[in-house]
Amino acid sequence: MSHILDGLNSAQRQAVTATDGPVLVLAGPGSGKTRVLTRRIAYLIQEMGVPPWRIMAMTFTNKAAREMLNRVTTVLEGNTKGLIIGTFHKICAMILRREASFLPIANDYVIFDTADQRALMKLVLIEDLNLSDKQYTPQMVLGKVSNAKNDLIHPENYPINSYRDEIIQRAYQRYQLRLVANNAVDFDDLLMRAVMLFEQQPTVLQRYQTSYDHMLVDEFQDTNLAQYRLVQQLVERHQNIFCVGDEDQSIYRWRGADYRNVRRLREDFPDLQSILLEQNYRSTQTILDAARAVIDKNPHRTKKALFTDRGDGVKLMLHEAHDEVEEGQFVVETIATLTATDDIDPGECAVMYRTNAQSRAIEEAFVRANLAYRLIGATQFYRRKEIKDVLAYLRVVHNPDDDISMLRIINTPTRGIGKKTLETLQAWANNTQGSLYRVIEAMVDTPEQAPLSGRALNSVRRFGELLRGWQDVKAELPVNDLIQLILDETGFQDSLIDGTDEGNDRWGNVEEFVNVSVDFADVPLAEFLTELALVSEVDDLPEDVNAPSLMTLHAAKGLEFDVVFLVGLEEGILPHINSIDDPEQMAEERRLFYVGMTRARERLYLLYAFERFRYGSRDQFGVSRFLADVPSELLVGNRPLGGARQRREAAVTAWPSGGGRNGPDLPFDLPNNGARQRVFHSGERVVHAKYGEGIVIESKLRTSDEEVSVMFDDFGMKHLLASLAKLRKLDG
């Protein structure tokens, strides 16, 4: 038959050619699930005669969507007109835009990002609820609100078990009202509002149900309840749902992902066909065995018998670095050696870490060696201050009721609208139930009624006239020209360039942004803004540069490399400190490690550092517990004996090994930093030569010392080093 089934094994064929109805493909890492997904789409179109425009595929990242579309287009030689492959968020944004007449927001709504959300929630807490934003931080409340939205819980149904819940419910309620007033939605709203819309408007839902005959979902294990419900709604009529996922790669529980959706799917679709993909085409057997040993420690999972015919390959390599500097150095030197002697492509190497903050040390190592690298994510371009400012201008021009963006730009660059003036404006806006823009507009039109005096009034009016000018031209002008006009008329460049390097950098970023916007010249402003709000970390991996990639473990999902370095394998980092006391979260940390390991085709390096610089001090974390689960016969250890290391040896006891049930099973003993005793403990009264008496608040062991935080009766809080400070315990 055709090339659609070429090169597929029997399980893959079974999936691609499955009959209509619900299908779940449970795929191990590297089992070719993207391949199956793309071939399935091609199969539907070419063999089953389904028109491309009646197929919708959902992914989690733009990159995955783009890649899949490219692949399908290649297989079908371009016969894919109207095929919809997009992220959940983007497809929902599109639906909301099209069906805005059924919604409390207009179709020119904007999407609030995390920073906007925080600013808005702050207003809610302080102005609406008269709370200090210290007790109830916007971040914490937003977390709860986000969870609720992902679980499709509306404000009025928010479960109340405590006074705190009551506060959160009220904040949630006010927050939603304010979003509507701003003609805005947040990320979670995109999903929740789409589901709500379909629930409340059966005819609208029906239109979508009959427009699309087939729904495909990638990374099904990462769906949250809202996403699950959305898919369920859309396939209710025809039941043609095709999901691909791997519960062992579920790493987004914290943002609502619920791998129990797999179980839900089985219950909701009793005639679900399940297909298991167990053959791995990516990694060596050694890497696979090591990864499996790690993931098998997680409870409550269907074990997969992963296998490969790629052969054993080389053993995993373990390296203890002295600190994060040496860790980076080891990575760079190893890559340099591999590319020089083993015929490995620099672009086929990747460094993965738990937190973005860890990238810096690695980057510095590359810079020191004068070698190129590709950094994924981190300080994202579109989240930089100056870029967000320019974006805020566009958003206000597009959607004048966006008060959050208005607050950003009203005095940026400074134009004499200070705190006092702003307060007056806000008070007036509150009184008239309008947005800041309406108030400013009124000052332009009827200045005699304005509650402001000459100078401030003038500043506001001039600003209002600028805004109005941009609004008048926004429809005709391409985005890039509009941006240029705004930059010119606000004196943006002069305000950034202040003689410092930083200022030049910032202006450079703005210029880069202008360049990017040229590509969008014929795209409407609304679409441009949506696009930018939904771009993701992984999206901008420059394909044309042949250099190693640096990324978080989360960003690594779906990618593969010949050589992978997993760095910072320390207790408190991976597993992350915040996850350690929750078994569910610990299981997810383990899956994260598993995802990292299974990215490697040929060589896998596992690194941890003896000590590490963080928050301005050196700390020792100890070896990650996950390393203990890597079978020692699959590992080759490489342990340097640095000076500092030897010094510590005396004061340190090794991990319980041999007879110890929980001790790591490694080719050598690992250090543990629990042995040294602290001298001071919280609650103890102490006396200091200079500060007098006080009480110990906290005491932490540092590399070679003990850091004591003392609240002195007369001098307040001080942080002291036990060895240097003249500090003595008081009896009783």
Place this chain on the structure above:
DNA sequence: CTTCCAGATGTTTTT
């Protein structure tokens, strides 16, 4: 109203 400084504060992971 703006700028500057000191002190507090904080970081998981991302659409």
Place this chain on the structure above:
DNA sequence: CATCTGGAAG
């Protein structure tokens, strides 16, 4: 350490 915030000086 690095960024943000709030308060005081310019």
